[in-house]
Amino acid sequence: MSRFHxxxxxxxxxxxxxxxxxTGFFLxxxxxxxxxxxxxxxxWTWDMFPNYPTESARRWAVGExxxxxxxxxxxxxxxxxxxxxxxxxxxxxxxxRQLFFRQATVHAIERHNATTLDDPIRFVYLAEKYWPExxxxxxxxxxxxYHDEVTEKVxxxxxxxxxxxxxxxxxxxxxxxxVETDGRVIAWExxx
Amino acid sequence: MRAxxxxxxxxxxxxxxxxxxxxxxxxxxxxxxxxxxELYSAAGLPMPVFPPELFPGTHFAPLPLAAGWTVALHTLLxxxxxxxTVGWRTRTSLCVAFAISLWLGLLDQAGTFKKYSVxxxxxMLLLSLTRCGGAWSIDALLISGSRQITRLSLAWPRRLxxxxxxxxxxxxxxxxxxxxxxxxxxxxxxxxxxxQWGGGYVGHWLSTRPQLLILxxxxxxxxxxxxxxxxxxxxxRRPMLVLAVAFHLMLATTMxxxxxxxxxxxALLAFxxxxxLSRLVGNSQSALPKSDGSVARTSALSAAGWAVxxxxxxxxGVTLHNDGIRTQHGRTVFDPIDEQTSVDxxxxxxxxxxxxxxxxxxxxxxxxxxxxxxxxxxxxxxxxRRGMTVxxxxxxxxxxxxxxxxxxxxxxDGREVKFAYQLAANVSHATVGFALTDSDQTPxxxxxxxxxxxxxxxxxxxxxxxx
Numbered sequence: 001m002s003r004f005h006x007x008x009x010x011x012x013x014x015x016x017x018x019x020x021x022x023t024g025f026f027l028x029x030x031x032x033x034x035x036x037x038x039x040x041x042x043x044w045t046w047d048m049f050p051n052y053p054t055e056s057a058r059r060w061a062v063g064e065x066x067x068x069x070x071x072x073x074x075x076x077x078x079x080x081x082x083x084x085x086x087x088x089x090x091x092x093x094x095x096x097r098q099l100f101f102r103q104a105t106v107h108a109i110e111r112h113n114a115t116t117l118d119d120p121i122r123f124v125y126l127a128e129k130y131w132p133e134x135x136x137x138x139x140x141x142x143x144x145x146y147h148d149e150v151t152e153k154v155x156x157x158x159x160x161x162x163x164x165x166x167x168x169x170x171x172x173x174x175x176x177x178x179v180e181t182d183g184r185v186i187a188w189e190x191x192x
Numbered sequence: 193m194r195a196x197x198x199x200x201x202x203x204x205x206x207x208x209x210x211x212x213x214x215x216x217x218x219x220x221x222x223x224x225x226x227x228x229x230e231l232y233s234a235a236g237l238p239m240p241v242f243p244p245e246l247f248p249g250t251h252f253a254p255l256p257l258a259a260g261w262t263v264a265l266h267t268l269l270x271x272x273x274x275x276x277t278v279g280w281r282t283r284t285s286l287c288v289a290f291a292i293s294l295w296l297g298l299l300d301q302a303g304t305f306k307k308y309s310v311x312x313x314x315x316m317l318l319l320s321l322t323r324c325g326g327a328w329s330i331d332a333l334l335i336s337g338s339r340q341i342t343r344l345s346l347a348w349p350r351r352l353x354x355x356x357x358x359x360x361x362x363x364x365x366x367x368x369x370x371x372x373x374x375x376x377x378x379x380x381x382x383x384x385x386x387x388q389w390g391g392g393y394v395g396h397w398l399s400t401r402p403q404l405l406i407l408x409x410x411x412x413x414x415x416x417x418x419x420x421x422x423x424x425x426x427x428x429r430r431p432m433l434v435l436a437v438a439f440h441l442m443l444a445t446t447m448x449x450x451x452x453x454x455x456x457x458x459a460l461l462a463f464x465x466x467x468x469l470s471r472l473v474g475n476s477q478s479a480l481p482k483s484d485g486s487v488a489r490t491s492a493l494s495a496a497g498w499a500v501x502x503x504x505x506x507x508x509g510v511t512l513h514n515d516g517i518r519t520q521h522g523r524t525v526f527d528p529i530d531e532q533t534s535v536d537x538x539x540x541x542x543x544x545x546x547x548x549x550x551x552x553x554x555x556x557x558x559x560x561x562x563x564x565x566x567x568x569x570x571x572x573x574x575x576x577r578r579g580m581t582v583x584x585x586x587x588x589x590x591x592x593x594x595x596x597x598x599x600x601x602x603x604x605d606g607r608e609v610k611f612a613y614q615l616a617a618n619v620s621h622a623t624v625g626f627a628l629t630d631s632d633q634t635p636x637x638x639x640x641x642x643x644x645x646x647x648x649x650x651x652x653x654x655x656x657x658x659x
Contacts, residue, residue, distance in 0.1 A: 012198075023359050027359055031366050039252040044359075046359060049368070049379065056386065056387045062537055071529060072529055076524050077525035078237075085387045091231075093388065107237065108526070112526055125537065127537050132543075141400055170543055170546070171541050172542070
């Protein structure tokens with residue numbers, strides 16, 4: 001065997017050993033419930049479906065302007081990527097980390113105030129529209145399972161009689177914040 | 193061990209794996225291409241998988257580039273995946289696809305980087321170490337001309353892909369068996385109902401069948417443990433592969449998991465061997481790779497052609513892309529919120545405020561016995577005999593407030609028996625049992641059991657008690 005081939009084989013053995021070692025290491029850590037909190041662990045830990053939600057939710061950032069009007073800062077027309085069974089979930093709904101929700105809200109405030117100088121945003125609520133997952137069932141499956149006589153099951157636009165509110169979802173405010181006149185946000189406060 | 197990892201083998205199974213992997217991730221890349229600016233560029237809103245704020249000092253957060261460069265990178269990714277699929281400059285294409293997929297993926301966890309992305313990175317990296325371009329590829333045609341010659345490949349990268357598949361199954365099994373709500377079917381049920389990753393109609397139908405959910409949950413874990421063990425048995429290899437394909441097709445039918453099922457179907461091709469393909473597509477001539485002047489010239493021309501094609505397509509992509517590059521300085525539209533909605537938001541309307549306490553409860557079951565973990569009521573829900581106990585079990589959603597639970601049993605003679613207690617917010621089940629042993633206390637006839645939370649009626653169930 002030539003020197004080049006010996007070197008190639010040695011490199012292959014090194015790679016195989018490293019790959020098997022990493023696989024085994026993270027598998028064992030996962031088995032004992034100690035998944036490493038390092039990014040490298042993400043590439044070797046197979047922990048799909050570690051938990052489950054019992055509610056569905058959609059996140060809004062709601063801005064209150066100086067005149068007392070309310071606008072939906074997030075999601076806005078700049079957020080075109082959608083996901084989900086119905087293709088209506090934004091990335092803020094998928095990624096529940098507050099970090100990006102706040103960053104995107106600050107960005108949206110800047111954009112809004114840049115084009116609406118006479119009525120800037122003065123207060124922001126990070127809100128979540130939510131509903132129990134059972135309401136995601138199609139009508140016929142829902143009625144068959146729950147024997148529910150109530151017909152206004154669906155969370156999204158059920159046709160409503162004039163003057164009636166047809167809704168079966170709820171709201172919670174996650175955080176709120178004051179916005180300075182120059183568009184700068186003060187500290188985010190969890191909703192009481 | 194040496195033979196297991198270093199035996200020369202036909203690259204045709206790897207070629208199949210290459211084509212499948214390329215096609216799956218090509219679809220994924222094309223779907224996201226229109227949103228490249230929004231997802232990955234500095235002009236959009238990248239959501240890094242490992243932001244420095246949360247993972248200081250780890251350096252796993254690439255810098256987002258300007259919109260134009262991001263689109264160029266994404267277009268190059270599409271080209272690399274196309275060329276990997278057709279086997280043109282295969283190794284280069286796979287390396288380019290791996291690098292760009294990693295760069296862009298790490299910039300967007302919410303919309304892009306999932307576990308199937310990680311599996312894809314493993315596949316691309318390991319395939320780049322093989323001669324998967326040695327069969328059913330442009331590279332093979334250029335080198336061998338019209339003769340059907342395939343260049344042999346060493347087994348070890350394919351073996352490592354097999355190890356990857358086994359690790360995925362074992363990891364999945366370990367995750368599930370540690371969750372108590374997996375064994376009783378609740379994890380699967382709520383996952384199917386989830387409107388982001390859950391099921392379509394078939395998945396929703398399955399979520400209303402409690403016994404099927406439990407069987408499906410247990411069956412999943414059994415498969416994930418059995419496959420790594422049985423796939424190595426020569427007699428069981430094909431049946432296990434068929435089972436695995438059926439499993440992932442069922443997953444694709446019942447859940448909205450993106451390309452995950454198809455990524456796993458591609459990865460399973462690592463267990464397909466040459467003798468399987470020979471049955472289907474016949475044998476091929478194999479030869480050791482040769483090197484001479486003509487091969488070198490062809491290779492150089494091919495490389496140059498690949499580079500030119502990549503540059504042209506990337507330029508075309510940037511020109512065609514109309515998301516953000518032309519409109520990034522355009523006006524963002526913010527919708528006004530109507531008065532009623534703003535009132536509801538500010539009031540933080542809850543089910544309790546609306547009197548819809550039934551929305552804190554996912555299901556209420558009746559039965560003549562409880563499951564071993566006390567989370568399900570089993571047996572007939574409509575008819576009971578003397579001596580039985582009527583068990584009622586309510587499954588609540590996770591985010592519920594503390595509740596005053598009251599079960600009211602209305603006897604056939606109209607008299608009521610109540611049982612009340614306080615349910616803490618972190619408790620997910622409310623149960624009760626009424627013994628039907630005493631004929632004076634519980635005369636035969638029609639009964640109703642009413643569940644109330646904080647005084648509001650949640651559910652009513654009727655049953656008949658027979659002597």
